[in-house]
Amino acid sequence: MPELSYREAVRDALATAMRQDDGVFILGEDIAEMGGSMGVTSGMLEEFGSERVRNTPISEMALAGAAIGAAMQGMRPVAEIMYEDFMTLAAEQVVNQAAKLRYMSGGQLTVPVVFRTQGGAGWSPGAQHAQQLEAWFVHIPGLKVVFASTPEDVRGLLWSSIYDDNPVVFFEHRTLYGIKGEVPEKIEPIPIGKARVHREGEDVTVIATGRLVHESLKAAEEAEKQGVSVEVVDPRTLQPLDEETLVASVKKTNRAVVAHEAVTRMGFGAEVASVIQYQAFDWLDAPIERVGAKFAPLPFAPVMEQFIVPHSDDVLAAIMRTVGRNGD
Amino acid sequence: MAKVETKTSLAKGDLRDVLREMLLIRRFEEKVEERFRAGELPGFLHVAIGQEACAVGVCRALEDGDIIASTHRAHGHTLAKGTHPNELMAELYGKAEGCSHGYGGSMHLYDVERGNMGANAVIGGGLPHVTGAALAFKMRGEPRVALAFFGDGATNIGTFHEALNLAQLWKVPAVFVLEDNHWAESTPESQHSPIRDLSDRAKAFGMKALKADGQDVEAVYKTTRQALDYARSGKGPVFVHLDCVRLHGHYIGDPQVYRDKDEARKLAETRDPITLLREKLAVSDEEFDELDAEVTEIVEASVDFAKNGTDPAPEDALKNIYA
Numbered sequence: 001m002p003e004l005s006y007r008e009a010v011r012d013a014l015a016t017a018m019r020q021d022d023g024v025f026i027l028g029e030d031i032a033e034m035g036g037s038m039g040v041t042s043g044m045l046e047e048f049g050s051e052r053v054r055n056t057p058i059s060e061m062a063l064a065g066a067a068i069g070a071a072m073q074g075m076r077p078v079a080e081i082m083y084e085d086f087m088t089l090a091a092e093q094v095v096n097q098a099a100k101l102r103y104m105s106g107g108q109l110t111v112p113v114v115f116r117t118q119g120g121a122g123w124s125p126g127a128q129h130a131q132q133l134e135a136w137f138v139h140i141p142g143l144k145v146v147f148a149s150t151p152e153d154v155r156g157l158l159w160s161s162i163y164d165d166n167p168v169v170f171f172e173h174r175t176l177y178g179i180k181g182e183v184p185e186k187i188e189p190i191p192i193g194k195a196r197v198h199r200e201g202e203d204v205t206v207i208a209t210g211r212l213v214h215e216s217l218k219a220a221e222e223a224e225k226q227g228v229s230v231e232v233v234d235p236r237t238l239q240p241l242d243e244e245t246l247v248a249s250v251k252k253t254n255r256a257v258v259a260h261e262a263v264t265r266m267g268f269g270a271e272v273a274s275v276i277q278y279q280a281f282d283w284l285d286a287p288i289e290r291v292g293a294k295f296a297p298l299p300f301a302p303v304m305e306q307f308i309v310p311h312s313d314d315v316l317a318a319i320m321r322t323v324g325r326n327g328d
Numbered sequence: 329m330a331k332v333e334t335k336t337s338l339a340k341g342d343l344r345d346v347l348r349e350m351l352l353i354r355r356f357e358e359k360v361e362e363r364f365r366a367g368e369l370p371g372f373l374h375v376a377i378g379q380e381a382c383a384v385g386v387c388r389a390l391e392d393g394d395i396i397a398s399t400h401r402a403h404g405h406t407l408a409k410g411t412h413p414n415e416l417m418a419e420l421y422g423k424a425e426g427c428s429h430g431y432g433g434s435m436h437l438y439d440v441e442r443g444n445m446g447a448n449a450v451i452g453g454g455l456p457h458v459t460g461a462a463l464a465f466k467m468r469g470e471p472r473v474a475l476a477f478f479g480d481g482a483t484n485i486g487t488f489h490e491a492l493n494l495a496q497l498w499k500v501p502a503v504f505v506l507e508d509n510h511w512a513e514s515t516p517e518s519q520h521s522p523i524r525d526l527s528d529r530a531k532a533f534g535m536k537a538l539k540a541d542g543q544d545v546e547a548v549y550k551t552t553r554q555a556l557d558y559a560r561s562g563k564g565p566v567f568v569h570l571d572c573v574r575l576h577g578h579y580i581g582d583p584q585v586y587r588d589k590d591e592a593r594k595l596a597e598t599r600d601p602i603t604l605l606r607e608k609l610a611v612s613d614e615e616f617d618e619l620d621a622e623v624t625e626i627v628e629a630s631v632d633f634a635k636n637g638t639d640p641a642p643e644d645a646l647k648n649i650y651a
Contacts (some may be wrong), residue, residue: 025467051467057497062490065456066463069474072445073395073464092487096450097457105438105446106429107648141649165651 001184007177009151010040010116013158014078016187018048021076024162027054027063028080028116037082038118038177064090064115068098068167071113076162084119084171085128091136098167099142112165114158120174120211120261121309127297130174132210132262137169138239138271144192145239147171149213151181153236156190164192173210173261195242197249201231204319205249207272208234208259212291212310216259219315228323238268246272247279254285255322259315264292289318338388338549346388346545347605350380352623353404354602356413359627360403360420364580369420373434374401378543378575381601382507383408385548386475386568389556393472395443395461397454399507400435402447405477410442417630423637430640431648445474452482455491455504462500462565473559475503481512483526492567496533499564503555504530506567507542509574514586530567542572543601546608573599 004012017024025048026041032055035042045053056063060081067079081087087094094115101109121130138145144166148154154172161168198213199220208216213234220230233249235242250256256276258269273288291310299305338346357375364373376383383404387396390409398405406416411427419426420434427439435449445461448454454476461474482488483506495502508526510517523529527537536558540551548570555566573595577584584592606616 022468054498057490057493059490059494061487062456062459062494065453065487065491066460066494069445069457069460069462070464070467071460072457073461075464075467077460092450092453093456097448097453101446102651103648104428104432104436105440106426106431108428108438108440109445110651112651144650 001182003180004151004155004183005178005180006151006154006172007038007040009155009183010158010172011042011044013155013162013187014041015044015047017159017162018052023074024076024078025052025054026078026080027056027067029056029058029063029082031055031080036080038174040177041080060086060089061093064093065097067113067115068093068101068111071111072101072109076112078114078116078162081115081117083129084117084133085131087115087117087133087136090115094137094143094167094169095140099140103142110165111167114161114168114170116170116172118172118174121298121305122175124300124302124305126300130298132260132293134171134209134238135262135266135268138268142167143239144168144237145171146192146237147209148236149173149176149210149234151179152183153190153196153234155183156188157192157236159187160189160192163189171210175211190236192237193240193242194237195233195235195245197231197233197245199230199232201253202229203253204228204255204257204322205231205233205253206257206259206315206319207246208232208315209238209268211261212259212315215310215312216315218312219319222312222316223319228319230319241275243275243279247276250276250280251283254283256284257289257291257315257318257322259291259310259318261309262292263295264290265295267292286322286324289322291315291318338546343546343605343609346384347602347609347611348619348623349384349408350545350602350605351619352413352626353380353383353407355620355623355627356407356416356630357403359631361580363631370422371433373420373580374578375576375580376401376404376574378573378595378600379507379509380404381545381548381605382505382542382570382572385545386477386505386552389549389552390443390475391556393443393470394556395445395472395474397445397458397474397476398437398447399477399479400447400449401479402435402437406437406439406444406447409439409444411437411439411444413626413630414633415439417634418637421634421637422639423634424640425633425637452478452485452487455482455487456494458502458504459491459495459500462495462502463498466500471560473501473503473556475505477505477507479512480506480508480510480517480526481515481520483529484520489529492530492533492535492565495565496535499562501559501562502565503552503559504565504567505552506569507572508569509572511574511578513578527567527569535565535567537567537569539569539571542570543599543604545601545605575600
């Protein structure tokens with residue numbers, strides 16, 4: 001199996017779809033000559049030309065809205081919103097328009113658009129370039145929300161998102177672009193709404209997204225050394241949510257930790273915890289633990305930033321609390 | 329590009345048909361006001377009484393395959409784009425037979441088959457869609473144009489500026505029709521815009537801008553035709569500024585405390601587009617009454633149709649969320 005970085009895997013999904021389908025095109029800020037601020041679309045201008053790799057002005061409402069309009073007319077646009085923080089600028093178009101057009105029209109309209117965006121702390125940009133805002137979008141009926149954590153998943157899920165007939169908000173994590181992983185020779189679509197069990201275990205289930213999948217796998221290895229067997233599950237799709245896989249895992253282990261980089265309070269993890277307590281109440285041997293960022297904007301100074309966002313140590317401590325140990 | 333047959337003017341016979349259509353829209357909206365006040369219609373409704381020449385003049389100029397995006401004041405646009413009054417009235421009554429099957433209501437009227445991509449309850453919300461739809465037409469080499477309606481209030485919102493900027497930058501076949509009725513809800517233009525000529529906003533993007541008297545349906549038609557031809561030929565988008573009047577309030581029931589009572593009365597006497605066209609065509613009282621009876625019958629029938637329509641099942645509210 002070939003090996004690709006997460007960045008290359010995103011690019012491969014985009015380029016392969018564009019090679020086979022004239023209706024697919026990409027638009028966004030600095031995506032052409034520069035190849036995007038994360039280098040994801042590097043080289044695509046040369047292959048596909050400026051009609052299909054469209055640099056836009058710094059104009060999130062228009063680029064999101066134009067993607068919606070083109071999708072309403074049968075194209076399959078993929079809009080890149082450079083930073084998740086800027087999704088707030090596109091939010092009117094994503095939330096009031098894309099998510100609701102099919103519904104308001106009584107099923108007449110189809111809006112097959114993807115909004116790709118990325119975020120994530122760990123490089124000290126301060127408060128406006130690294131937020132994790134997935135909780136904003138999972139709350140909106142009409143949107144699908146994907147957050148992939150590995151090269152294989154990001155490629156297969158982006159493919160499925162491009163060919164889904166609904167608007168999809170597709171989150172990537174900045175600090176994962178460089179990680180490498182094996183991928184199938186040919187793109188294998190990964191169904192939207194299917195979780196992935198990364199590691200099987202007996203004592204505790206950790207349900208994690210994005211960077212925290214990797215932090216949780218690290219924590220699981222450490223826990224193993226301390227005699228605690230940990231299962232790590234990545235929902236991969238936040239909306240729709242694969243409740244069945246998550247609940248089945250917790251029924252097996254009887255303990256759950258939910259981990260994401262976004263602020264814990266009112267976060268995506270709260271919904272996951274609710275799903276588990278309701279569907280697996282009788283199986284739970286400990287309160288569900290939640291791991292996430294402390295309730296603060298992201299600070300600039302590296303020591304403060306690292307203090308705010310969660311790491312593998314935080315996941316390990318949460319795992320140990322569920323088995324009644326203090327994690328020392 | 330496929331050849332498109334272009335109409336160059338409205339023949340006199342056509343103009344009588346235009347008068348009939350404008351009168352139908354007027355009577356339809358008067359009926360909507362009446363039924364709303366009678367407590368039969370739920371929701372939040374806005375009529376465009378006084379602006380019928382804009383809707384009819386613009387939509388008559390469109391070719392098959394062209395699409396529109398409308399506003400919260402959408403009944404006239406919807407009828408002019410070809411939706412049957414029965415389907416529109418049924419939607420206002422929240423019936424499954426409505427043009428949005430009861431999911432939309434007055435501010436969310438759709439008729440995709442007839443090229444109506446929808447009304448929009450967010451001011452300026454549909455403008456970027458028009459830029460994007462026009463981009464799709466351009467990328468596929470289709471000789472189609474996407475056209476947006478919006479009011480003067482919308483020229484202050486970000487989507488207006490961003491959508492026009494992008495449309496001009498990419499030279500897409502779009503037409504942006506400003507129905508300048510000089511009111512943003514209750515706020516007069518003097519309080520919402522620092523400039524007096526809103527065309528200047530389009531010109532600032534380098535966009536071709538045309539103007540017409542929005543109360544003169546023939547002028548609206550001809551100007552829109554010119555704009556469509558230009559856009560369709562691949563030269564880029566066009567801004568069409570229609571100077572028009574809103575004879576009634578912002579919404580049905582609006583007491584209009586912000587407006588000089590004489591203003592609307594004077595406008596109704598001097599600038600009513602239906603009266604203006606009737607005078608131009610020298611339509612006799614007898615002929616007019618005949619037309620009026622004919623359209624009134626259609627409107628009454630639409631109310632009967634709507635009242636006899638099917639209520640959606642409450643649980644239908646869980647359909648159409650995802651494709």
